Amino acid sequence: MTNEGHPDIDEMGLRDSMLAYQSGRADGFELLYASLAPLLRRYLLSLARDGVRAEDLVQETFLQIHRSRRSYSAAHPVLPWVLAIARHVFLMDRRSRERRGRREVSPGRAVGEPAARAETDRVLEREAVAHALAQLPPERRETVVLHHVEGLGFREIAVRLGISEAAAKMRSSRGIAGIRALLTGRRKRGKADGS
């Protein structure tokens, strides 16, 4: 469930797929799914911090996309529309879970793929970053993911989160500063333990 091996997001291609999907063509939906599923999975994983739940949320996001597909306008980019739906799916799911009192936090299946987590330092480093990311307050985490992982501009993020561009920048920079501080602390602890 990493970014590796997936093509970069091509906004024009997404728009064409979306238009084909709106006109009732199954291949439009399939192309859309192939382009967006990995990205949505990463995004929802960053929010949910649970691989299984993120997978469920990806499927639910596509169902919501299907139900509200008429609300997409070709005059606008597809990605903010899709990510806004995904974020809403996550928030509603979280509220449902809280209401049902089903809090499921299972660190064992938290961030990353089990196979990739196994050996190398690179993967450990990635895990450390993911762990630090998970410790950020949700609004900072989300902004960092949207900007540094999904590559959205601050203006796009601001529009989608309903905040000012300056606030988006501030959240992102504070988020990065937080990650840096957490990683530095972790390294220092590691050295102290080793010595």
Next chain:
Amino acid sequence: MEADDGRENVPQRLRETIEHDLRPVRPLAGPFRRAALFIPVAAVFLVGVPWVFGLRPDVPLMGPAVSWGLSGLQVLAGIFVLGLALKESVPGNALSPRVLIASAVAAIALVVVVTEVTFAVSPTIAPPPLRAPFLRFCAGFSTLVGTPLVLLAGFLAARALPLRPWVAGGLYGLAAGLIADAGWRLFCEVSSPGHVLVAHGAGVGSLALIGMLGAVVTERVRWGRRDRRE
């Protein structure tokens, strides 16, 4: 789950659900174009309220600009706010806090200016013993007659996917309130700012609240169905 070309395949269950309902859909028109569809409804409302309840007797003194003109302006403002609500209802088009605050302030300012101008041209006040009943009557009935407008606007918004239902609902409730008050002021002959801002303002505020609550309930019902499916 990858195809031969490395692309990720659609899971079987999701594919079946999508294919079961894969009919062509016509994309929604732009929010302000859809809001413009509301103009005939608002026009009927504008004429209908004074027709049903009676036209205020001081219309000749007010003149067409202050009576029908200012009500028309208020309707246009309502249509604009409705356009904002419909824009907010499309995912990825969330309005910034600045726009939201500006729309609320502009709507309040418009009602205040219309009230002051009307009072300056035709100052009428309610007799003291009738002030409280008039307040209750205007607040209650302007809310009542505006409620169908909220429902209709809510239907338009729900055709998209309002992700912040309290914001979208508050906006289309405010729009319905402005339109309802535009018609109501052509019936209510009391123009004193105290009466208009309290009683008619309460009507506008109640409709905004109804919109907000209605949108939140609609959203909860929509997601409740999903929960039951699970």
